Amino acid sequence: MLTQKQHELLCFIDEKLKDSGVSPSFEEMKEALGLKSKSGIHRLISALEERHFIRRLPNRARALEVLKLPEGGVHEAEPSNVISLHPDTPVREVASSPAPAANNDVLEIPLHGRIAAGAPIEAMEGQSALSVPAALLGPGEHYALEVSGDSMIDAGILDGDYALIQKTEIARDGEIVVALIHEEEATLKYLRKDGRSIRLDPANAAYEPQIYGEGEVRIQGKMAGLLRRY
């Protein structure tokens, strides 16, 4: 799967990210691997990206993101099967409320990062948590996502809002869901079951509905609440 050097580089990047929060530059990576030229790094990075181990923004400095680590997570894009790769975060652990002082009707739910409402992009930011009144949530396990983009704007969900998501694999037609597409991109959309296919509808005329086969999309939760600050 991965060559020696690729593996080495991937680990280095991941370490750097966890450690300092900023991805290393080509210069630093070159040093770390003992090379004298950046172009080798460039090829390694490209290879890693091709294999979906990392993601990057083109032409951006220090804009790397680790999607999965070499050991256990070896799975390519398999559109057909529902082989359950562990749905939890690929990199980080989120301790689920250690001692939340079970007093009032308050729950502390993990904030899993941002979710694209526009073009599907998933990003994991910090591992912070959000306190919400239990009254806002139904039964079940929940998590929060910061909404990014404006594709759900007609549903009253704006960029920067916090979406409270109830963890579930099933949802009914017409509900707003977090959908994982091709096991790699998460997006917030209206769910429309169209016979054997699944349609993901944005709430913004400027975006197009997306249609997928049953195996291509996995529901990761449904909209349970919303928080906004002014």
Next chain:
Amino acid sequence: MLTQKQHELLCFIDEKLKDSGVSPSFEEMKEALGLKSKSGIHRLISALEERHFIRRLPNRARALEVLKLPEGGVHEAEPSNVISLHPDTPVREVASSPAPAANNDVLEIPLHGRIAAGAPIEAMEGQSALSVPAALLGPGEHYALEVSGDSMIDAGILDGDYALIQKTEIARDGEIVVALIHEEEATLKYLRKDGRSIRLDPANAAYEPQIYGEGEVRIQGKMAGLLRRY
């Protein structure tokens, strides 16, 4: 993903806030990063705001607020250090920003009934209460209103949402306010100061802006947050 400088600046601001309770000025930030011009800071701040790491009041001095910290590297939310922000500030409540979002407290605020977003309806004096995370609110006294009608729909405020209102008599142009008209009808609208008159703009093309004289309208609070259940 944050760039190096953005990361650095964010940490500095957060530190300053936790330390002194007042956000640094552009001048101070420029010094802290070793720059010679404020415009660099301005752009960094803009970038941070765009990515929802900080929030700010436009055209206000030292009005920054850290929404979240960067991943890795930095000490994460400690419930204890946040508490001592406000108590010491005697009278100078001018532009001091609210506590960082790491605050885990929950406040109970009174639910005053429904407010018309459509035709103005009197806000009744109900007695129920609503628990909201303190992180959603700024400083000051708050109350909640259930939104009725669809006149603010383009602002992402839907019928049935709970509007969290900060009690105040003053508001600036462009803010969403609770306005009491002729001492009898309350409504939720965008505030537009038009010279000597006051315009209340709905966020729905189907409704007309309303124009009043200065004496006809009294501000009862401004939008501080929003809760929605699905």
Next chain:
DNA sequence: TTCATGTTGCTTTTGCGTTAGCATGTCCAG
């Protein structure tokens, strides 16, 4: 009004990712 401070519009500089071109070494098939 004055002072402090935030905002904007440029230009310039710098950091760093991208590419092209070429050289090795290894493994495997012919």
Next chain:
DNA sequence: CTGGACATGCTAACGCAAAAGCAACATGAA
């Protein structure tokens, strides 16, 4: 053995976006 595929190594030039700098302007508080 030979040739090709492939991973890796190097240098150097290229180009974009972030950052820095300067300076005039706008705004809020006192």
